Structures are given as C-alpha cells and as structure tokens.
Amino acid sequence: MPTTTQETNNSWQKDFITLIKQLSHTDRQSLPAVGSSPKELIYKENKLQLFHYKPLGVKQKKTPILLTYALVNRPYITDLEPKRSLVQGLLEHGYPVYLIDWGYPDSSDKLTRLNDYINGYLHRCVQHVKRHAKRKKIDLLGICQGGVFSLCYTALHPDEIRKLITLVTPVDFHAQNGPFSTWAADLDHHNLLTTCGNIPGQLINQLFKTLKPFQLNREKYRQFDHLVNKKENLDTFLRMEQWLNDAPDLTGYAANEFWVNFYQQNYLHKGKLEIDGQPVKLSAITCPVHNVYATKDHIVPPKSTRALSQHIKPSLYSECALNGGHIGAFISLKTQQALIKSLHHFIG
C-alpha cells in the first residue's frame, strides 16, 4: 500500500530527532577514529610520511607490501575502521605492511611534478621499506591514481618490485568516454601549465560528485533509518563523511601533467608516456601483476582498468573482479574477504 506524504514526513521527522539525540550523546564528543591500526613513522620527507604497521601475533611473511594511494583524498581509507580495513586484512595474514601518506601540499609544493612523485618520493619510500624489512625487492600495491604511479614506477624500476598489485586503477583513460576525458579533450595544456597554482581539493571533490550529481548530493542523505537503527552503521557513515570531505589540494604541475598525459592524451595506454624524458612502457614490467577492478566502478570503469592486460605478458598477468564500486571494492564488508583472499592467493 503506498505511503502517504504525511506518513513519510512523520517518519522522517522521527528518524531525524533520533539522529540528533544519538549525535548529542556524551559518547560522541569526538568523531569516530579513523586509520587507528597501530603504526610507526619510519620516514618523513617534506609533507610525505611513510608508516610501518605493527605486526599482529601471526607468523610473518618475508616480503613487505607497500600501499600507495592516490593524491586525491587520504590514504586512511585503507584502514577506515577495524572491520573495514585492507591494512588489517593483510596484517592478519602476516604481511609486513607499509603505507605512504602524501600529506597536504601547500603553495610551496606547486612545482612538484609527476617525476618527483614517481622517481623521487615513491622511489625513496621503496628504498626505505627495503632497508627496513631487509629485503632486496618488495611488493607494491597501488590504488586508483596510486596504482597508476605504481605501474609507472615498476615499468621504470623493474628490479625493485617482486610483485605488483593494481586496485581500481585506470589504464585506458579513454575507455568509455568518461566525462573527465571528454572535458579534458580540447584544453590547451600550455595555458594550464603557465597559470597553475595548486588545484583545490574542494574542486576535485565537486568534479567527482558531478559524475552522479543527484545520487551523490541528494539521494544519499534522503533516508537514514539504517543509521539510527544501528550505532555501527552511523559510525561508518561518519567516518566515510570525514574521509570524503578530507581532500588535499593537488600540486599544480603534477595535476596538470596528469590531466594532460593521462586524461587528455591517454599516453600511458598508447605507450607514449615519458617521465623525466624516460619512456614509460608498461610492457617493460617483468614481474607478476595482479589487477583488481570493481564491476560497478563509475570513476574507473572496468574496461579502463582491464586494458592493462594488453600490455603485460599473459603469463605474468592475472585479474580479479569485485562486485562493488570504486571505494566499496576495498571497504565493503562483502567484497573485502574476496579481495584479501585474491591478494593472498597472488602474493603467496
């Protein structure tokens, strides 16, 4: 039987008052903690921090895994809360886990280029992890743009990486005529490069919200009975809101290089990308690569990420589909077990 508008309004008001009461509760004087798995800082450079997570009481694997997240948003999404933590999942299997936090760039960083991120920051983090773990090679796990950096790095430094995992990582940026690549198509990059300061994180957030404007700006706040009925759900929601609104600015030059070389020209997929004058050929990757993508990803469509298979030798390439969206792929309770199982199977 259809619900009347009056009933809908009454039900909404009841839930709204309950939500206010819950958020006013003395237990909630501070935001729910994020990224709380115990870790130590092992390296710091400018705004970048490299962390090593404290191992759990299980038999330890030898090869460390370095997690590399995108410059957009913060890497604590990999350790959002104990039940939704890629980091915890890896620690439980005895992997030594390291994480790069790129930090919050300011105007003094606006000249930072992709070369500085890939051959500079990332390379030095890899060296620190190798020394810290006393290994000659490490495993690299890159997520989204962090996956793109990981691909470039592994292609440029194949001797440093034992195994590479890319998670929801775009390769063919023109795979499905996404809005970003179509909007980028005709922009004059010389003009961009001469005028760029940093790109505000708030602007990038808006661009992502524009991909599904009515869903992401209105619908997600329409119903909240699932939040008021379970404290755990409300905690997760608040953590996600915190993460979504925590968007660092992007350094001007690197952002423009990324916009032009990847979204506009699709150079990585075309095999024409150069970083600091060095050609970046994905075919130069000689280690096993495991490519994990999300079937409902509206930011990085499966077709874009699966294009990686065209560049890596079939004997070295494997992939795994997760039934979720771009972020849900590694934080959803449903997909997380499948993800960890797939990683465990690949890494060994």
Added chain:
Amino acid sequence: MTTEKNEYATQFQDFINSNVPDEYKEVIQHFQNQGLFYQQLLKKINNDEPGLSDFWNLPQTLGFNTLSDGQLDWLQLYFPQDTDQEKLNSSSLQAFLKTLTDLPGQLQENIRDIQSALQKMNHLYATLSKSALEQFEALKNKCTDPSDEQLCQFWLTAGETAFSEISQTPDYIEAHQKFMKSAHQLKAAQFNFFDTFAHLLGLPSQQTMNDLQKGLHTLRIEFAEYKEQTEATIDELQQTICRLK
C-alpha cells in the same frame, strides 16, 4: 503534529547551538536540507503543482547558488588563495572582480567569456531539468498510484538519466571546455594584474616568486637525494661490517 513539528525544530536549533563537533552539525544540516528538499518535491508532485523541473537544477544540486543570483560560487573554486587554505569569500572576490572590470581590454574580455560560458551552461541546465521532468512523467505514468518511495526513485532515475545524456552532448562538452578555458585565461590575467601592482609597490614579481619556489623545490629534492644516498651507504657499510664480523 504541531507539537512534533515544534519538537523537531527545537531539537534541531538546540543541536546547532550546542558544542558538538562541527562535523556533526554539517551532517545534520545536510540531512535537514535534503529532508526539506524531498518534502517539497513530494508535495509538489502530489499536489500537481507547476515548476517541478526546478527540482533537477544541477548547480543547486551540487550545492552552488543558482547562476542567476550568484555566479561567484563557481568562480571561488577556481580562484583559491594560494598561500594558505583559506578560501576567498564572496566580498573579497567581488572587490577583486570590480577592480578587474575597471581595467580595460583583455581582462574585461576574459570576464565576458566566463559570463558567456556560464550563460550557455545555464541554458543547458534548463534543458537538463526539462528532459528530467519528461522522463519522470513517463516513469510515473507507467505506475498506478506510486508510493513516495517510488516517486523519489523516479526523480533520481530521471535526473541521472537526463544528466548522463546531456553531459555527453557536444554542446555540454563545449560549454564546459569554454568555461574552463576562460577561467584559466582569467587566472593568467590575474597573474599579470598582480604583477603590475607588485611592480608599482616595489614587491617581487610572480616570476621572481616562482624562481624562488623553484630554487626551494630543487634544494628539497637534492637534499632528499643526498640523504637517501647517505642512508643507503651507511646501510651497506653496516652489512659489510656484519659480514666481516
């Protein structure tokens, strides 16, 4: 019902005035804004009132002021202050734009380009709203006596479908590109404008500041590379000593 309404309003106001974290207040305000939006939407649908297409207004959906009463919201995202995280407020940007409009030639042309791009986008947003309304009516007509939940789902489907269609049209892509180009051109003009004033006041030019930043950037990298080399050498030596022992 009146008592309930009062209770809702009182609790909301008490919450906003309390010392709970600001993030909670933002969340509650989001829910309240969207709650009011959906209440008005359902009222409008059920009473068959005119003006339903306004409920697919894209700039408002994205949290901006409507283009007619405030174009500045869009511009603020493109012109943040570089020196810190503080964003320009409307009055300072307006003052800046007023100064710019007082200048002849290129700058005025840049602003005109932006306004023209925004007008074009405004027109496209109106087309989007119209298309969404048509799709909504089609969905609604297929269903006899739809519930509020179904109506909200139809509203969402109609909006997202209309957006995905229009956002791929050449007109929409061209309007966006034109807006971004003109925003960047204005930014370039902004640099020149600051440089002119900096020169008059005997302050370093943007180019000088850029050169200094470049120097700092290079030094940072060189230092990090030397440090890395040193640590690698120390590590190698320690290993050699261990082997020799």
